[in-house]
Amino acid sequence: MPMNFDLVSYLKERQVLINDSLEKYLPLKEDLTRGLLKAMRYSLFAGGKRLRPILCLAAVETVGGDMELSLPIACALEMIHTYSLIHDDLPAMDNDDLRRGKPTNHKVFGEATALLAGDGLLTEAFFVMSNQGINSMVTPQRLLRIIQLVADAASCRGMAGGQIVDLESEGKEISFPVLEFIHAHKTGALITASLEAGAVAAGADSAARDAFVAYGRHFGLAFQITDDILDVIGDSKVMGKPAGSDEEKGKSTFPALFGLDRAKEMASQHVKEALVSLECFDQKADPLRALVRYLLERRK
Amino acid sequence: MPMNFDLVSYLKERQVLINDSLEKYLPLKEDLTRGLLKAMRYSLFAGGKRLRPILCLAAVETVGGDMELSLPIACALEMIHTYSLIHDDLPAMDNDDLRRGKPTNHKVFGEATALLAGDGLLTEAFFVMSNQGINSMVTPQRLLRIIQLVADAASCRGMAGGQIVDLESEGKEISFPVLEFIHAHKTGALITASLEAGAVAAGADSAARDAFVAYGRHFGLAFQITDDILDVIGDSKVMGKPAGSDEEKGKSTFPALFGLDRAKEMASQHVKEALVSLECFDQKADPLRALVRYLLERRK
Numbered sequence: 001m002p003m004n005f006d007l008v009s010y011l012k013e014r015q016v017l018i019n020d021s022l023e024k025y026l027p028l029k030e031d032l033t034r035g036l037l038k039a040m041r042y043s044l045f046a047g048g049k050r051l052r053p054i055l056c057l058a059a060v061e062t063v064g065g066d067m068e069l070s071l072p073i074a075c076a077l078e079m080i081h082t083y084s085l086i087h088d089d090l091p092a093m094d095n096d097d098l099r100r101g102k103p104t105n106h107k108v109f110g111e112a113t114a115l116l117a118g119d120g121l122l123t124e125a126f127f128v129m130s131n132q133g134i135n136s137m138v139t140p141q142r143l144l145r146i147i148q149l150v151a152d153a154a155s156c157r158g159m160a161g162g163q164i165v166d167l168e169s170e171g172k173e174i175s176f177p178v179l180e181f182i183h184a185h186k187t188g189a190l191i192t193a194s195l196e197a198g199a200v201a202a203g204a205d206s207a208a209r210d211a212f213v214a215y216g217r218h219f220g221l222a223f224q225i226t227d228d229i230l231d232v233i234g235d236s237k238v239m240g241k242p243a244g245s246d247e248e249k250g251k252s253t254f255p256a257l258f259g260l261d262r263a264k265e266m267a268s269q270h271v272k273e274a275l276v277s278l279e280c281f282d283q284k285a286d287p288l289r290a291l292v293r294y295l296l297e298r299r300k
Numbered sequence: 301m302p303m304n305f306d307l308v309s310y311l312k313e314r315q316v317l318i319n320d321s322l323e324k325y326l327p328l329k330e331d332l333t334r335g336l337l338k339a340m341r342y343s344l345f346a347g348g349k350r351l352r353p354i355l356c357l358a359a360v361e362t363v364g365g366d367m368e369l370s371l372p373i374a375c376a377l378e379m380i381h382t383y384s385l386i387h388d389d390l391p392a393m394d395n396d397d398l399r400r401g402k403p404t405n406h407k408v409f410g411e412a413t414a415l416l417a418g419d420g421l422l423t424e425a426f427f428v429m430s431n432q433g434i435n436s437m438v439t440p441q442r443l444l445r446i447i448q449l450v451a452d453a454a455s456c457r458g459m460a461g462g463q464i465v466d467l468e469s470e471g472k473e474i475s476f477p478v479l480e481f482i483h484a485h486k487t488g489a490l491i492t493a494s495l496e497a498g499a500v501a502a503g504a505d506s507a508a509r510d511a512f513v514a515y516g517r518h519f520g521l522a523f524q525i526t527d528d529i530l531d532v533i534g535d536s537k538v539m540g541k542p543a544g545s546d547e548e549k550g551k552s553t554f555p556a557l558f559g560l561d562r563a564k565e566m567a568s569q570h571v572k573e574a575l576v577s578l579e580c581f582d583q584k585a586d587p588l589r590a591l592v593r594y595l596l597e598r599r600k
Contacts, residue, residue: 032481033461035468040456087419090392092411111392112467115415119387120456122419126426127451130444140440144430147447151427156340156420161333167412168335181332 007290011049014057018050021075025128039109039117040124043082047100047240052077052194055219055291059198062278062285063208069137070201073146076125077194080154083121084190086114088163094249101240122154138201146197153193162186171250179252180221187227188220211277215288218274222295225267228253230298232260240300271296307590311349314357318350321375325428339409339417340424343382347400347540352377352494355519355591359498362578362585363508369437370501373446376425377494380454383421384490386414388463394549401540422454438501446497453493462486471550479552480521487527488520511577515588518574522595525567528553532560535599571596 022044028037053074057067089096089104090111096104106114129147132140152158162185169178195212204212231246232255246253254263274292278285322344328337353374357367389396389404390411396404406414429447432440452458462485469478495512504512531546532555546553554563574592578585 032465032478033456036456036461036464083419087415090415092390092392092415113464115387115390115392116460116464116467119383119418119422120460122422123451123455123460127448127455130447130451132441132444132448140444141432143444144432144440147430148427148432151423151430155423155427156333156336160416160420160423161336164336164413164416165332167416178332 005286005290007287007294010287010290011054014054015050017071018053018074018078019045021071022078025072025075025134026079026124035109035113036116036120039105039113040120042108043086043099043105043117044079044121046102048078048082050078051223051291052081052190055191055216055288056194056198058285058287058291059195059204059212060202062212062281062288063199063202063204064284065198065202065204066137069135070198072128072131072134073138073150073197073201074194076128077150077190077197079121079125079128080150080159081190083118083125084154084159084163086118086121090114093163093167096245098240126151142200142203146200149196149200150190150193153189158185158189158193159187162189166251169252172252174252176257179254179257182252183221183224184217187224188217191220191223192216207280211280214277215274215292218270218277219292219295222267222270222274222292225254225263225270226295226298228255229260229263229267230300235299267296305586305590307587307594310587310590311354314354315350317371318353318374318378319345321371322378325372325375325434326379326424335409335413336416336420339405339413340420342408343386343399343405343417344379344421346402348378348382350378351523351591352381352490355491355516355588356494356498358585358587358591359495359504359512360502362512362581362588363499363502363504364584365498365502365504366437369435370498372428372431372434373438373450373497373501374494376428377450377490377497379421379425379428380450380459381490383418383425384454384459384463386418386421390414393463393467396545398540426451442500442503446500449496449500450490450493453489458485458489458493459487462489466551469552472552474552476557479554479557482552483521483524484517487524488517491520491523492516507580511580514577515574515592518570518577519592519595522567522570522574522592525554525563525570526595526598528555529560529563529567530598530600540600567596 026041028041056070056074056077060067060070085099086105088094089099090106097107098104105117135143162182166182166186192213195216196209199209199212231243234243236243254266271292275289278288326341328341356370356374356377360367360370385399386405388394389399390406397407398404405417435443462482466482466486492513495516496509499509499512531543534543536543554566571592575589578588
């Protein structure tokens with residue numbers, strides 16, 4: 001990686017681009033449904049890192065495509081991620097009061113509206129992805145493949161499946177394969193789909209797509225392990241949510257299962273393997289390289 | 301309508317076809333996510349009338365198409381309808397214990413699983429619609445248009461928008477335009493989209509599509525008014541849910557706003573107008589004619 005790649009500026013620039021597009025796709029309107037739109041927008045603009053859309057745009061650029069072509073799809077991925085956070089935070093699920101330093105959606109708008117805000121964002125994601133007007137640079141065949149792979153990643157075979165196993169495992173001793181299943185599905189599936197969606201939008205070949213799937217898998221696990229580590233040693237103020245909440249809820253985590261040192265080693269190993277999977281690409285993959293390296297330094 | 305059209309047999313035959321297809325698209329699997337799949341399937345196979353998929357298939361046949369081509373789309377519409385029922389029944393929303401004579405999803409599986417079952421069904425609908433393998437008789441362009449119009453109908457501009465206004469109106473006196481807004485969105489949008497989806501799948505012209513939109517609008521309102529009437533005068537045993545629940549929850553209804561006799565007249569009027577909108581079609585629209593007439597005789 002060239003030493004002059006400035007990840008912080010890169011992330012900021014991309015976040016602005018994504019936020020502007022999200023604003024365009026989901027503007028506030030003055031009608032009877034204003035209350036619902038406000039709730040949807042509250043969580044969508046609550047300071048998310050925009051990791052999934054950034055990975056999607058970076059995948060397009062890695063294979064030489066124009067990132068603009070996947071901007072609506074990138075925004076749809078963020079809508080799906082946001083819906084999952086709103087529903088996960090509900091009292092019936094993780095019952096969290098804070099997210100990114102702000103009250104969770106149901107704390108501000110009530111449970112019924114939060115539930116609908118999640119439903120609305122999930123639905124809107126598919127509206128945006130199927131809109132041929134704003135996706136005019138992607139062929140209908142490719143758009144359909146993208147919608148299908150994103151739906152699959154969010155479905156009971158992906159994110160929702162990971163969440164049910166996570167919920168059913170609370171307070172239980174679980175094995176390493178089950179822990180890996182939870183994270184590969186709950187977090188990993190949508191991260192991998194973000195990269196794959198970019199690859200399909202740009203017309204990448206199957207070798208490139210396989211490389212992204214491998215990168216996404218290791219990225220997702222490194223992300224989750226560092227997330228678990230932060231929950232043990234992180235600064236609540238920086239993270240915007242209380243540390244120690246996993247233990248309190250009886251959640252199985254990598255540090256709980258393996259200890260902190262071994263968990264750190266595992267995170268490093270996944271970062272290394274993610275970098276190996278990018279060896280088939282030239283310097284256009286530098287943003288992806290920098291992004292996965294950054295996981296080892298993250299503080300929130 | 302020919303006197304020999306047997307609506308009861310027609311409905312039974314279509315319900316079997318749709319149930320068989322749903323079983324194919326969402327089989328029970330033996331893996332870690334079995335609990336979620338069971339909850340999704342519980343509500344999907346809880347004895348629904350399959351009204352939306354039947355309308356979708358009937359629209360295809362009305363314009364001379366092969367109904368088989370819209371079968372996956374029809375099933376996806378039922379998944380979306382079922383998701384909306386599961387979420388509407390949750391304690392944070394309508395807090396209902398019974399649906400079609402059976403305990404509601406969260407009563408059987410708990411709130412967290414019910415929430416995820418709804419999320420899973422909504423997501424699965426888009427997976428099924430975007431699957432080019434099972435939708436091989438529909439062009440990618442048309443499939444995208446169908447996904448977009450269905451997503452729009454389920455979104456904050458459609459069903460979810462109707463639900464938020466309904467929730468915000470509980471216990472309040474609302475005007476007739478607001479009541480119409482609620483029902484046109486909460487129930488009407490997906491009913492109209494079911495017909496439009498069939499029309500697009502079959503490549504119908506815009507005049508036919510306009511006719512279906514008009515029919516769907518009147519069908520949806522007649523359906524909702526007769527639903528409200530049944531809640532006042534219906535037989536709880538036949539309906540599988542307690543009568544009088546609208547009044548108990550402080551919901552505005554057509555009988556509450558206009559009285560029972562006027563509400564019945566309004567339902568008849570919408571049925572008449574739905575029939576007028578079908579005048580551009582020949583006898584292939586007889587199932588649609590029989591379906592809307594049937595609303596005036598429904599007992600559940």
